[in-house]
Amino acid sequence: MSSSMYRRQLEQKRKQRRDAESKVGNCRTKESTARAAAAKARGAAAATKSSTTMKSKLREAERKDKEAETAGKDAAQWQKRVDSYSKQELDLQAKLERAQKSELEAAERKRKKAEEEAARRAAGERQAFNSRLRQAEDAVNEVMRSVPSPKAEVLRILLLGAASEGDLRIGREQKRIRTAVEAALHRDQIQFDARPAATTADLMDGITKFRPHVVHFSGHSSSALIVFERDRDEQHDGVIVTAQAFARAVQATDSPPLLVLLNSCNSAPQANNLVEEKIVPLAIGMADSIADTDAINYAAQFYAAIANGQSVHSSHRAARASLELDGLEGYELPTLASADGIDPSQVVLVKPTE
Known part of the structure; x- marks a missing residue:
């Protein structure tokens, strides 16, 4: 049985226990009230000189005693149910914990298997790719040693977001980026192509058509x-x-991107590889797992600084500083990598029009 089913059963059992505890309390209150009324009637019978009144009060006391006895028995029955429900709760809690542990272990095995399969595929692809890469290396090195000054055109940013399991706020991140840029000095110098449920087809279409x-x-x-x-x-x-397949897709255009920003967990090695293999001159990745909130705030501040005419290096530092000022723990995770001969502090992606 799955953990979700155990969780529903546990919630139902807790409700039954709480209802039973409420019944016990009500019965005990009735019992106490009846016993107090019986004692009061006996006191009144003892104090009266009228035989009729005495008999009436004694009959009343007897009725209240019976009510108290009945209420006490009902309380005892409900208490047995409380004890039974509590025991069943403990049993369901133990089963829930075992199911959760089993599901976590299964998910971890699935993740490791996927990584191992990806690594095996990557090993075979790498050999073929390296052969083609060496043939083009001289030409690529020449292009990548310098970053051209921005032309008389807007900075095109391809926003790709993928969270097929619905666990990341991709739409929120893209909205925050747009809002930050719209408030910047040179907002008219930036154009977005946002794809919040990005497929590999979106990647290729965005690279070749939008030319980001x-x-x-x-x-x-x-x-x-x-x-x-x-x-x-x-x-x-x-x-x-695979990282290699993604890199080849980024490179599959006559106008390769100047910057790739991987706002995702443990992506710093991929960013380093992109610049080391001369795919792009600049890349940013995360050194470890990064919280969704930290990633969103970093991206918004980074592009705000870019749109204000700051260099890539200064924009990266400003975004990290913003996280630290807000007390967010992930401020050290974003990592900027650059190719040989590229100084990120001299690369300004947005300049005011003349």
């Missing part, structure tokens, strides 16, 4: 993989994409 200067991903990842969504309406497990 910045690719921003928010969702789930690790050092070796990244998770996109399937084209489904219901919640699902998502599509696991």
Whole structure:
């Protein structure tokens, strides 16, 4: 039986126990009230000189004694139910804890299996990719040694978000980014293509059609993989994409992005690989698991600084400082990586129009 079913049974049993405890209290109150009334009637019988009144009061006392006895028996019966419900509660609680532990262990085994399968696929893909990469390395190195000054065009940012299980606030993050940019000095110099339920098709379409200067991903990842969504309406497990496949997709355009920001857990190794392999000149990733709130706040402040004309380096530092000022624990997790010969403090992605 699943933990959710045990949880529902436990909640029902707790309600039964609380109702039974309420019945015990009511019965005890009735018993106490009846005994007090019986004692009062006997006192009145002893104090009166009228034989008629005495008999009436004694009969009343007898009735109250019977009411008290009945209420006491009812209280005892309800107390037995309370004890039974309490015992069943403890049993259900133990079963719930075992079910939760079993489900967590199963989920962990599934996660490890997925990572192992992704790593095996990546090993085979890496060999073929390295052969093609060496052929283009000289040309790529020349391009990546310098970042061109922004042309007379807006900065295009592709916002990709994937949370197929519904556990991340992707829409909230994209809204916060837009709001932060709209309040900045050079808001008219930035254009977004937002895809909050991004599939791998959205990735390729956005790269080749929108030709973004910045690719921003928010969702789930690790050092070796990244998770996109399937084209489904219901919640699902998502599509696991290797870091190498994602890198090749980013590179599959005549105008590669200048910056990739992976706003997802444990993505710093992927960011480092993107610049080391000359895929992009600048990349940002997270050094460990980052809370959803921390990731959202970092992204909003980073793009606000970019839209205010700050360099990539200063924008990154401002976003981390904002997290620290707000008392958020993840301020040290965002990591900026740059290719050889690239100085992030000299890279300004948004400049005012002349």
